[in-house]
Amino acid sequence: MTAEKDYLGVTPPISTMESNEREKEVTMTLMEELRRQNTFESEEEARTREIVLGRVAALVKKFVRQVSIAKGLSEQAANVAGGKIFTFGSYRLGVHGPGSDIDTLCVVPKHVSREDFFEVFEPMLKDLEGVTEVSGVPEAYVPIVKTKISGIPLDFLMARLALSSIPDDLSLQDDNLLRNLDERCVRSLGGSRVIDEILRLVPNVQVFRDALRCIKLWAQRRAIYSNVNGFLGGVAWALLVARICQLYPNAIAGAIVSRFFIIMYQWSWPQPVLLKQIEDGPLQVRVWNPKLYPADRSHRMPIITPAYPAMCSTHNVTASTQIIMTEEFKRGADIVDKVIVGSATWSELFAKHDFFHKYRYYLQVIASTGNADLQIKWSGTVESRIRQLVMKLEYVDSLILAHPFIRGFEQVSYCLSEDEVRAVAEGEISDSVAGRKKEDIEGKEGAGPVYSTTFYIGLAIEPKPTGATGPRRLDISYPTTDFTKLVKMWEKYDEATMGIVVRHIKSSGLPDNVFELGERPPKLVQKRVKGSSKSSNTSPDMPNKRQRSSQSASDLPLKVTENGASNLPSSLPPVVENYAKDRSEIRTPHLPFGENVNVATSAVAAQ
Known part of the structure; x- marks a missing residue:
């Protein structure tokens, strides 16, 4: 509470009554x-976390001392240079669960650089007893080192203050500590400072x-x-x-x-x-x-x-x-x-979401490579751009909303040929590939793994207008094509090793790995429309083990002719209905509407 008022927050409480x-x-x-629901960790895991954090705190001090000596500081100055860790995120808030990671901030004095953090501290982590994995990402928006110690996952951030030493009783609450710091250090400090303020308020x-x-x-x-x-x-x-x-x-x-x-x-x-x-x-x-x-x-x-x-x-x-x-x-x-x-x-x-039962049409965004480490960075880059695709889809006429799922689905497929690689990267995984194991391809020429991560966006389409007849088509070629161009602008994008495919599928075509056991509804036998294709790919650029020829699949004409009515009810929830009205003045190039919906992810002439 402050001296000026007897309540916390920007306005007085709504009620100060005790609970009944x-x-x-x-x-x-x-x-x-x-x-x-198993949201609390066991006492044993809690003790392990405390032990791990104690070891990490000692390691940070050792790291700072080692760098101090290397930069010419005296033994005495190096010994008092300090170094301290602060936790933030769910662990600091006290709401973490079993297996949750610990967000950890390493605060170091001014003579310890970010390069030292990745060149000295990261190797020290690898040598620490009980460490099973260490992965540094220095080029991230907030540079980070991910690791796992004694089974506890930790994410390390680093910030150096404009101080010659870091005392053990240091508090990050003083705003003046942020003077003369670079933006990455300010961002790294932000998480801990925000959590401390929340708990104080x-x-x-x-x-x-x-x-x-x-x-x-x-x-x-x-x-x-x-x-x-x-x-x-x-x-x-x-x-x-x-x-x-x-x-x-x-x-x-x-x-x-x-x-x-x-x-x-x-x-x-x-x-x-x-x-x-x-x-x-x-x-x-x-x-x-x-x-x-x-x-x-x-x-x-x-x-x-x-x-x-x-x-x-x-x-x-x-x-x-x-x-x-x-x-x-x-x-x-x-x-x-x-x-x-x-x-x-x-x-x-706490009932599970119904995302994969909610829509008739979905977009699949498939990011793929042939290397596990590369896939982490590539799929992360694609995921960070999904929001841009959603925003572009929102401007498509007659698309009420684009609903992104909150995570991607990872899969490793072991392929024997170039054709299998391309098929997997397009989301078509045959039973033979799905059942193949790593040992089945060892020693075989041209064989290798394909690592893929698939993201999903549900498409809610406006109900057919009353009295409308004839075919109608939803053209989403512009947003999907623009999205693939956007992800390819990543400075480390390599066409020969990274694949990005956007395609639409019906709910009946969703793969089994998005459902839990026994959750999938029974598939209906559907008639195939004459001349229809199995799927629609906006940019089927697949990872290759070798350079592709000049004509890739993205150069081929693509056309979708699958038919199907929207599964939306005739009356929309008020909030959705109002949103549709608010968007009535927004228009994008589109094709005529009618009885059925054709979802097109390539430019198709109106008929």
Whole structure:
């Protein structure tokens, strides 16, 4: 609490009343359900994490000392140079679960460079007892080293301060520590500073943690937990729950969760969600202000971080993902309302998403290479651009929304020929390839693995207009072609070793690996339309073991003639219907509409 006011947050609480007996009962059942859902780690794993962090803290000090000596500092100066670790993310928030990684920030003095971090610290990690894997990504937006120690995954970031030594009692709360730092160091420090501010600004940390653990599990199960794909990431969810805790400072977890869904569904965005008042300070903090910063007007659900540099944690949200999350808030509010009155259980809130049952048409985005390490970087690059494809699809006439799934599906296929390589990269994996193992191709000339990651986007198409007849076609050739051009602009893109394919498929054509055992609905036998092709590829550029000839498959004409009606109901949910009306003035080149839908991912003349 501050001297000026007796409450936390930018506005007074909505209610300061204590939770009633019913809310206490549902909180108990909520915690029981969270334990049943295996969201808490075991005591043994918790002890292992503490031991690992202790070893890492000692290793960072050793690293700083070693670099200090190498750069000519005296033994005494090297010994007091220090070095300290700070955790952030779900572990620092106290809402991590079994197998979760630990986001760890290594803070070092000014004479230790980022090059030292990757050239000295990374090899030291590899030599540490119990380390099973180490992978550094120095060129990342936030440079990172990923590792696993004694079975615990850790992600290391590094920041050097303008200090000659790092004391053991160092706190990162002082904004002045960020003076004269490069942008990468400021970004690396941001995660820890934001989490510390969140924990400082909630009235009851334990209530906040219990409620956030619930919301985090719900968002993951409903497939809306992914910053990179246009939904909300961990920080944004934490900020929202923290804000509800400020509005109801004396409520317990069950009551906070109940109010969370009601308020989220009714929240009057784009007014920003703030935990504290943000003002320009001596460091010229960049705040969310649409008058001063016009670019901020495009933020659909602005949730602003409470630490310098203040920024919007939800800049990736698109029109489609906002609609999807709003519908999920409504669903959650309905279920929790029933839980409160005793006509539903918490397990219903955590029911698995229905993404792969929801749409008739999907886009597949397939990234592939012939090397496991390269595939990690290539698929990550493609995934980071999926949001751009979604935004382009949103402008296609008669496409209500484009729904990205929150993760890709990885697969390794062992191929014996160039034809098999190309087929796999196009998403066509035969039974013989699917059943083949690594040892089956060893020693065979021209054979090798293909590593592929497939991302999915569900397409919601407007219902056929009343009285309309004849064929209709949805032309998405421009956004898909533009997307492939975008990913190929990556500075490390290599046409000979990296493949990118975008194609549409019907729900009946989804592969088995997107479903859990027994989840897949029975396939219907469908008649094939004369002259139709099996799939449509926008840019079937496949990875090759050798350079391709001058004419690749992307040079070939592509045309789709699969027929099928939209599976959307005749009446749309209000939020979707309103969005469709708002888009009525947006037009892109398209083809005539009619009885059926043809999804075209290449330029096809109107007929």
